[in-house]
Every structure is written in structure tokens, then in C-alpha cells.
């Protein structure tokens with residue numbers, strides 16, 4: 001369920017569009033901001049709020065890669081491996097991330113601290129190789145810088 | 155050249171600084187013009203879209219029905235997900251008001267009362283920057299009801315994507331704004347007839363909109379003389395891969411590709427003085443060029459077309475002589491397969507086959523006949539799909555195999571040698 005403050009925010013979004021359904025993506029963002037992921041209960045709640053069936057919400061959540069229908073680790077490490085990053089050594093960055101997090105690509109570390117994902121081009125090719133943690137981009141990486149970065153995460 | 159889209163002025167993203175340098179003067183000028191005069195000016199300027207297809211912007215605007223009696227919409231495309239493309243982000247960060255002023259002018263010209271700036275989900279930080287700039291412009295009365303005391307009103311909102319390259323395709327983008335999965339729509343009807351919520355809609359790229367105030371301030375005549383005549387104006391070029399100074403550079407169209415890669419004020423050459431093996435000139439979907447064939451090739455639509463590629467999003471990716479091109483193409487194929495929305499069979503299945511076959515090449519498991527089969531599969535996707543993602547997946551494969559066939563054949567031969575040993 002959205003908390004009171006977020007519910008107000010969500011309802012305010014309806015004024016932006018001629019149809020309520022259009023607020024679905026932004027409301028899913030609010031929900032994910034609140035919980036870190038989007039549960040089945042949350043999808044049902046949002047479906048009722050927006051006036052669409054649960055199946056529609058589920059379809060949208062699973063279509064877009066950035067909505068998480070499962071809980072992730074505390075820090076989501078997203079490593080770009082697309083062409084510009086590949087050309088500048090994303091392989092080494094990925095290995096450094098796996099080593100520092102103590103877990104493999106596509107999984108969450110045993111202590112629940114890190115989840116590592118491979119992502120498609122993040123629009124930071126000039127800063128390749130790069131990774132993102134939440135909304136923060138970290139560009140022009142080296143394996144050493146990467147290890148340092150992750151070691152500093154609490 | 156003087157810089158217009160990304161001028162080097164401190165704190166230009168703040169509305170006061172932007173105003174002090176002539177910001178929102180174009181808007182005031184436009185509010186005293188007739189909407190059709192504005193469209194004519196944009197037409198005469200020769201501005202062509204910066205989102206990849208180079209479509210003439212004024213012409214696109216003229217497709218919209220006239221009048222303000224029925225709802226019409228503008229969608230501004232900041233999905234920026236084509237690998238090798240990272241220019242719109244610079245506008246969000248360093249010159250959001252230029253884009254916003256362009257959007258208000260576009261709305262006025264087409265009689266539109268609501269615009270949505272669609273920004274890729276990963277750019278959360280930059281969406282906040284744009285939202286801040288929008289609220290500054292609202293506070294000054296440039297956006298909202300009765301703009302600067304006139305009869306004209308319009309609202310502008312950001313809309314955050316959520317990780318889907320396909321939402322950069324204009325009709326998928328509209329579905330995504332409407333709260334749907336990002337499936338492209340069959341055309342016709344075209345957006346100017348039936349777009350957002352069934353109403354006439356125009357879709358333009360972020361950089362395209364940012365060129366509009368320049369045209370109004372300085373005149374179409376002035377604008378049309380920047381760069382090459384058939385594709386004029388300043389253009390943001392992103393340079394990545396094997397260059398010393400990767401980054402976004404603003405240049406007039408028509409600058410030579412080699413100068414962009416090698417000159418010290420741009421890419422600064424290939425690290426270690428290595429040779430250029432290959433260049434993708436306009437984002438990952440544009441056809442690859444051989445390093446030895448770059449003489450006389452310039453960054454504009456016609457020159458790149460003549461060279462057998464296209465300007466796309468002007469995202470140049472440079473690959474030095476040691477690059478494993480098979481691996482690069484395999485990575486590109488993985489991307490298009492991953493991003494295919496799955497609606498049409500040639501794209502859904504074809505991109506998967508391409509990815510699998512290229513995986514075999516990469517791991518020395520391909521057969522000689524697979525080289526031609528790659529091209530066959532790509533040819534069967536091209537032109538047979540609902541949207542241009544199918545073409546975008548086919549072009550890299552066709553061009554890599556055509557222009558670097560030896561790399562793919564070698565990958566087969568090496569396997570033969572390994573298995574014989």
C-alpha cells in the first residue's frame with residue numbers, strides 16, 4: 001500500500017493526463033521508491049487506484065526492466081556491457097564488481113547487500129566503462145576505482 | 155564555431171542566467187507571430203530531426219490539423235537508448251531551458267496545450283533537473299495559463315520511462331505515456347492523425363526542439379547557412395570507444411568524421427596511435443564503416459548515406475585495429491534481441507537467431523555456411539516488421555558481414571584448425 005504522503009503524490013499525477021491510466025508508470029515509480037520493489041499486493045492496490053485490472057499492472061511491471069517484482073539487495077549495481085563500455089573494458093569492471101560483492105552477475109550476495117545486474121547502454125558511453133548504483137552514475141571506471149567505490153558502500 | 159546548444163556559460167541551466175543571455179526572447183517574439191508563420195520559419199530553416207531519421211521538422215509540424223478547438227499533443231523524445239548515444243542528457247543537464255523554450259514555441263505553432271517530455275527511466279537524476287527547470291519556467295509565466303498575458307496556454311510535464319529501448323520508437327513511446335506496455339503501433343494512422351489518446355500528436359527529439367529558439371532568434375536564413383545546406387545547423391556528436399577524449403561535441407553539420415575522431419579539440423585520436431579498424435557513425439543501428447574508407451566522409455545525412463551508412467543519432471563509436479568485431483556484433487545482436495518487444499515474428503524470432511548464431515561465431519563453433527546465413531536472416535527481418543527495430547537489428551549484421559567478411563570467415567577457419575590439432 002502507498003503511504004499517505006505517496007498516495008497524495010499519486011493522486012496529484014492524475015491532473016497531468018486526460019486519462020487516469022496514464023499515471024500508471026509514474027505511480028509504479030512512486031511505489032518502487034517507497035518499497036524498493038513492487039509486490040503483488042501493491043500491483044493490486046495500484047490497479048484499483050488507477051482503474052485498471054491487476055493483469056494490466058502485472059503486464060506493465062514485467063514489460064519494463066526497471067520495475068522489480070522481486071526484492072533486491074540493498075545496493076543494486078548495474079554494470080553496462082554494451083559496445084562503448086565493452087570497447088573500454090567492461091569485462092574487467094564486471095569481474096571487479098563480482099569480486100568486491102562476493103557474488104555473481106544476476107544474483108544477490110548472501111548478506112543481502114548487493115545485487116549485480118548487466119544493463120544495456122545507459123547513455124553514458126563517453127564515460128565508459130561505467131556502472132550505476134541507484135540513480136548515481138559512476139563513469140570512467142578502472143577495476144581499482146570500482147573496488148574502492150564498492151568498499152565504501154555501507 | 156560558436157556553440158549554441160551547449161554554450162560554455164556557467165550555470166546556464168538556471169533560468170536567470172539563461173534569461174541574461176537572451177533566453178525566452180524567442181518565445182516573446184513568437185507570441186507576436188501567427189502560428190503558421192512560425193511553422194514556415196522552421197520549414198525554411200531546413201532543420202531536420204535529431205532523433206535518428208532526419209525528418210524535416212517544419213514539414214512534420216505542418217501535418218498537424220490547424221486550430222485549438224480539439225486536443226492535440228506534443229511528445230518530446232528523450233528516451234535516448236540507442237547504444238552510442240548520450241547527447242540529450244547534456245541538454246537536460248546544461249541547457250534545459252533552451253529545450254523548454256523550443257517546446258513552448260512548438261506548442262504555440264501547432265496549437266497544442268499539453269506536452270510530455272519522455273525521459274528514459276535510468277535518467278532519474280536528470281529528470282529532476284528538468285523538473286526543476288520546468289518549475290522555474292512556470293513561476294516566470296512562460297508555461298501554464300495565459301502565457302505572458304496572452305490567450306495562449308500550455309502545460310509541459312516529464313514522463314519517466316522504465317527501461318525499454320523500444321519506447322524510443324514514437325508509437326511505442328505514446329503507448330508508454332498512456333500507461334501501456336511499450337508496443338509499437340501499426341502505421342498508418344500516423345501520429346499527426348491519431349496519436350496520444352487518439353488525438354493528433356507530434357513527436358520530436360530533445361535536441362530537435364532545442365534548435366527551435368535559435369531559428370526564431372536569428373532567422374531561418376541564418377540557421378540554414380550553418381553546416382551543410384541539406385542538413386543544416388549545429389549538431390551534437392557523441393564520440394566513444396577507442397579515442398583519447400570521448401565525449402559530446404557540438405559542431406556544425408558536415409565536419410569530417412576523421413577530424414572528429416582525431417583532432418585534439420574533439421576525439422583526440424586513437425589511444426596508442428593505433429589504426430582505426432571500424433567506425434559505427436550514428437549509434438549501434440547504423441551501418442559500420444571500414445577505417446580505411448573514411449576519407450571524405452562527413453557528419454551529415456547525405457555524406458554518410460553516400461558512404462553506405464547514416465547519421466542516425468550522431469553517436470560515433472570508434473574501434474581500433476585490435477578490436478574483436480565478431481564479439482562487438484554479437485553484443486549488438488544480443489541488445490536488439492533483448493529489446494525486441496516480441497509483437498512480430500520476423501523480429502522476435504530473427505533477432506534471437508542472429509544472437510544465437512553470433513554466439514556460435516564468437517565461440518568458434520560456426521560453420522562456413524553460417525556466414526551467408528547470418529545475412530539471410532537479417533535480410534528477412536529488414537522491411538518485414540511493424541517498426542524499425544527490425545531494420546535496426548538487421549543493418550549492423552548486414553554491414554559487418556559485408557565489410558568485414560574476413561573476420562567472420564577467420565572465426566570459422568580457426569575452429570577448423572583447432573579441431574584438426
Ligand SMILES: Cc1cc2nc3c(=O)[nH]c(=O)nc-3n(C[C@H](O)[C@H](O)[C@H](O)COP(=O)(O)O)c2cc1C
Nearest residue numbers: 203204205231233234235322323324358359362542
Ligand atoms: C527502435 C527505435 C528506437 C528509437 N529511439 C529513439 C530515441 O531514443 N530518441 C529519439 O529521439 N528517437 C528515437 N527513435 C526515432 C523516433 O521514432 C522518432 O523518429 C523521433 O523521435 C522523431 O523525432 P525527430 O523528428 O525530432 O528526430 C527511435 C526509433 C526506433 C525505431
Ligand code: SF4
Nearest residue numbers: 495497498501539541
Ligand atoms: S519490429 Fe520488433 S520491436 Fe518493432 S514491433 Fe515488431 S517485434 Fe516489436
Ligand code: FES
Nearest residue numbers: 080121122124125
Ligand atoms: S555502452 Fe555503456 S553507457 Fe553506452
